[in-house]
Amino acid sequence: MGLNLLDPHSLLSTFGAVGVFLVVFAETGLLIGFFLPGDSLLFTAGLLSATTATSTLHLSLPWVLVAAVAGALLGAQTGYWIGRAVGPRLLDRPDRPRLQAAVARSDAALKRYGHGRAIVLARFIPLVRTVLNPLAGTVHVPARTFTVWQSLGGTIWALGVTVAGYVLGSSIPGIDKYLLPVIGLIVVLSLIPVARELRRSRGQGTATEDREAA
Template identity: 65%
Template sequence: MNPLSATSWLADLGAAGVFLVLFAETGLLIGFFLPGDSLLFTAGLFCTTSATAPVHLSLSLVLPAAAAGAVAGAQLGFLIGRRGGRPLLARTRNPHLHRGVERAEELLNRYGHAKAIVLARFIPILRTVLNPLAGILAVPARSFTIWQVLGGLLWTVGVTLAGYLLGTSIPGIDQYLLPIIAVIVVVSLLPMLLELRRNRERHRRVDR
């Protein structure tokens, strides 16, 4: 199995692969590299293939698996952060995670808990580090749970149904899976890239 390939997870494990990837990506720091967005979209596409296709999934299984993985993973990440996440983050040497922590802190400070928790669901790496960070910063558990569940449902159901609707409206679209996944990855990274650009512009103005 290729852990970076959405198709590989789905072909080998089906809906269980959806649960595992989203649980690890949102609940464990080591899961930040997993293909959350592309997995959801691809899973939606595979729900529209024929029963004889190499990979065929059931939407009635994929949607609850995705929602459960995202919600349970985020809650685990929050509990890890509350019970000692700062030392764990300090021991992590991956530069992508450290930049993610900085952006997550900025997101919480700029938008407040509710909006930041929901928005982070749609941004790779941020949806991994914001959950333990919310625990570290003592975000109220009730507030975190409400907004992470709402954000998790919007993300998982929305992206999966987008893939499903595209698959039902354009027959044979799964033949162009690789370029579609490439577009999804680029689009999912756009908010992060825009935020980096804004930060650089702010730093330049401060330096002047």
């Protein structure tokens, strides 16, 4: 079976902890990575770290945690500097309404919550997590402020989601027997906030079109 970029198990069985770093880096640092399974990948990686060393797929928890945090922090910082360099051209894409809606929500979060709180909260919101970093660079959030808060938010998110998966895996004896159903459930649950964001973005786009038509 070939590699499936949307399947956490496929990514982890192919790349291991390195896959955690690559996916998290792309999802948080590159706009093209918005579709990647960040939350579900981290949770699944934690789950697979709780399997026995003789299991079909077993990951080392320390290496997974290092890869997750490194990907989260380096990805966000890369996204920020991309935004500083080419932000307006990158984010001003009227031909991509979902991207524009995510940009609008990220900008509203920055204005409503302030830089620090918005940067931390964005880590836990799919799509917004991808867009806010280059947006912060585009609107010239101070580099030091961004670095401090994204480091805090990225560390909490990466460690928290991964350790949650590990704790669940450790609490279920013989997790190997239920691995595929559990991973399937994780993927479905992780898609719920994504679907909500897409639905909200579509609703905002429709409202905008209605106002323009009026």
